[in-house]
Amino acid sequence: MKKQLLGATITLVIAGMCSTAWATAGDTAAWSYSAPTGPQNWGELKSEYSLCSSGKTQSPIDIRDVIKTDAQTLNVAYQPSTAKVSNNGHTIQVMPVDAGGITLESGHYSFVQMHFHTPSEEMIQGRTYPLDAHLVHRNPAGELAVVALLFEEGAHNPTLEPILAAMPKHAGGSAQLDTVDIAQLLPANLNAYFYMGSLTTPPCTEGVRWNVLTTAVQLSRAQLEAFQALYPMNARPVQPLNERSVHVGG
Template sequence: MYSKLILDYKNQNQLLTVGPNMWCWISNVYPNTHSILLFHELLIFRLEWKGDAGHLNINETYYNLIQCHWHTPSEHTLNGTKFDLELHAVHKSSKGEFAVIGILYKIGSPDPFFSKLLNDIKSSVDKDIDVGVINPREIKFKSRPYYRYVGSLTTPPCTEGVVWTIVKKVRTVSSEQLSALKGAVHHGYEENARPTQELGGRQVWLYGPMENEKPT
């Protein structure tokens, strides 16, 4: 079973807090490339970091950021609502374990991170290009509250045991930015999200801000 889940926060009764070392990003930023990959019958447009782009610390396991890609529409829903776009930031540990951060977007104001990539996205259709140095911090992964569960990758080989983190706050992306991301995929795969699955007995945890910390 793929791990795109229906998240219901109205009935969520488990609110936890996390320590200050939950998120840890190193300062070194290396050049980046765009690449378009074909996974069986699913085209995915992704931004791939060369070298060390930072890491995520979950229960003392360090997962290095390796790439980001997008799905339209979203693969997760909140209270039955599907959104226009979902970003997946894929991290991998030294043991080959995966952790993915998911960020949901709806149509609205332009997203600052996408704005910096817009021209490159438009020019990268059907080819790989080098877009230079981009700091992954600009995606602003550090946001609470968020959901967490253990599932699988949503594209083949659909690896199990993946730690998923879904940011609860829905961000905005402009129509132009969304069209550019769809156009980079095209070939009939502009909408490349797999159908949403039920929880299937999985536990989903909602993590909130620490004491004296404002939500981000």
């Protein structure tokens, strides 16, 4: 029964559909990344956001002590798709029509959408990256799995460029892309850190399977600045681990 309720809760969250930023553009005043409606106060803004302050398995985290397992790398089966690129007032979001998905030990999860945070919400051994992408997936029960892709400054990223070029400048705006190939964004090494966490924005729903890729990809300074011109900072601070274990393949 508890598992069914969790699945129902997450399904309701998805029904609002916007990012780990799951609020719609019309809800942008409800929360933000700065005082008085910033992360430190999310849990008090609405009763639906209470987990943001009371939850014990919140995301993001600083990944430090990990347990090595014989878990396989991510089983990824993405395919090129048309996509909508939208500005929801918290981030830029990419929503493909049918882009495939991933398979974990817990089953298959279909790709739902991807969005970006700067700086990265995830930290590795205390290190923050200039940008991350969260690839959000959902299984038939409504449960979520997120693949976190870290970006470091370096070479121009040709796969990312069409997305950046299509970014609407204002909240509520959207654009259409003829094709997005999510697989081309990923590194060759799909080894990942695995842990149980939450959405990183209100309502901070827990029960999310996180898969943080251990290998970063690159983007250019100009590409980073293009995103930061719209969102200079849209990252939640890291949250307490609270006795959770983080596993890594290998």
